[in-house]
Amino acid sequence: MIDFWIAAGLLLLAALAFLLLPLLRGRRAQAEEDRTALNVALYQERLGELAAQRAAGVLSDEQHEAGRVEASRELLQDTEGAERCSGSTLGKAIPIIMALLVPLAGFGLYLHWGASDKVELARQFGEQPRSMEDVTARLEQAVQAQPDSAEGWYFLGRAYMAQERPAEAARAFEKVVQLAGREPELLGQWAQALYFANQQTWTPQMQALTDEALQADPTDATSLGLLGIAAFEDERYEDAVAFWERLVATLPESDPSRAAIQTGIDRALAMSKDSAQPTTPAADAVEEAEAPTAVELDVTVTLAPELTARVLASDTVFVFARAASGPPMPLAVKRLSVRDLPATVTLSDADAMMPALKLSNFDRVVVSARVSRSGDATKGEWLGTGQAVAPASADEPLQVTIDKVDGD
Template sequence: MSTFVIVIALMAALALACVVPPLLTRRATPAPGATGTAGTAPTGLVRQQPRLALLLALGLPAAAAAIYLQVGRPDVLTMPPELLQAAATPTDHGPSEADIPAMVEGLAQRLRNEPDNIEGWHMLARSYSAMNRYADAAKAYAHLAEKLPQDAGVLADYADALGTAQDGKLDGEPERLIERALAIDPQQVKALALAGSAAFAKNDYARAEQRWTAVLALIPADSEFATSTRAGIAEARARQGLPAAVAVLSGTIRLAPGTPAPAPGQTLYVYARAADGPPMPLAAVRRQADALPLSFTLDDSNLLAAGSKLADTPKLVVGARISASGSATPQPGDLEGQAAAVAPGTSSIVIELSPRNASQQ
């Protein structure tokens, strides 16, 4: 898209260069047969027209863009080049949704003569998956697996497509592909997630919990994937007759650059509250403010109200405060800080403490 914009900008600049300068130039030659009097311009003499020049300079590019948005296909600018090349014709303004199947088939035909076009085969496999043609996607991934036998991601994608084509069943070849992927990369997220699903289908709930717990450490804690993974872990534990896993928040508290160290023996409060709720902490712990940085943990044993759980709150704000007076009420001069909102179970949280201003509530 950037190349397209640059070309359009250059063309607009060239057009303006031809039109605008004459409007800003005063010509002294009168038109044929023109006459004039002192202090007035001869009839027919061309004057400067700065307003018209400004109007063209600003309006011409804007008008061109507006016309293109109406009659052109700006969505084509972000489409994969492989698909565009597969369907392009000299009179096209760009493909429509109805063109996609033909484009994919055109790409497939071209790739039959380009077995080493790795990016093209990736594109074909992903396109088939997006079209729910999982058997065809599996064949494309099989070709990629032959070309890239040590690519754990390709093997995981192959297993996923093959399993989906088999009505979601991962036993057999999909499971063998999953284990191959994990042997190459034990932290391949899709392979770990599929391994958990395969174990769960075999009623091996402990192994499913192990695999899915490993996934949680590798993905954003507040993502939908993490939420569904935690739900899977909870179900696997329930199938084992185990209580739901306790959400533990952990991390490090340190001083912000330039912040003086607190005096020994001051009180440190660490708390967690709902990001989209009242300011009252859900859980808190009080410690002595020893040498910083220091590590902390918060879990359901630190809850301030019975009957609730940290895992019940989708987003949590974790903060800390060092009180010179020892009071739980914030005071000017306290050292305090908060981390960005996180999901329950997040580790490696970093909180930086700096002096509290008198204007802060």
């Protein structure tokens, strides 16, 4: 902050210079005028002396004229180069008053419209934080200074979660949603903070937030992970496995969190087997008869030759099926890379994005394949779409060629 006040002081000195320099120049001009007036008075006095000497007969006319010329010459020499002031002046009091009022007015205006708190905040953010608590304190100051900053509230919420302060994080994420809109990632973060603030008890509000997030983005990692955790805690192990498998399918192969999620899936599968209740053959037969027949759909994905030079081997390829007439959410998804093409994959009920939406629940589906350089399943660069088919009656692999710009 000291550097700011030094700069302000230098600017104030510059402003005062514009006010005080004319006053100093005025004093110098006044002194010059006084000196000139004195020289004129001395000149007139000298002329009087010469006239008196001529009248007394001391000086002849020639001597009197020579003396008068000499006095005139001396007067011209004394007044040569003197500055003459023209026009009126402001006087001495007004510049002094202005010199006092300018710093006072400037300081008052800065206190009213200035941003010293933001200057101090910028200085603090320029320093290396010493701890997580220090980071959180700075973020709290930032949102106080800029309450409309969605980015500031978002990072504050993340900092609260890192410090295991979920209730405060939930309020921060709610503020972010109000400022930045109902983005899927933000809704998932908000629901996650609410879940841990509520002692890991699931509520309708959390369900509504995750449903809205997944409807906008079926691959939202925070919502999928949270739903898996909630299902596991409620001993709904099959649902937990389904959500976590969907999450793993959206993550890059190099993502370090894949191993931890897979460990959770294995644990949920083991818990599901341990909790399974024995049944009689008759009950198994009734359950099998009531359950819909599981279907599998083989899909062969190829890349159009003209796109070979325009894609990267590391680009992600998502193969997904949607209902020909029904919800827009994908029913099943598989993840590949461009280097794997051409490839044949099998979509089945095991690849369902949601337990209630399976291939076997729909008469006709449309299979598409998308190349996404960013790894986002909802948008990419290139797309291929197959014909609508009945999953239960597809005997031959469905052919899908990626051959057009995504979004056309």
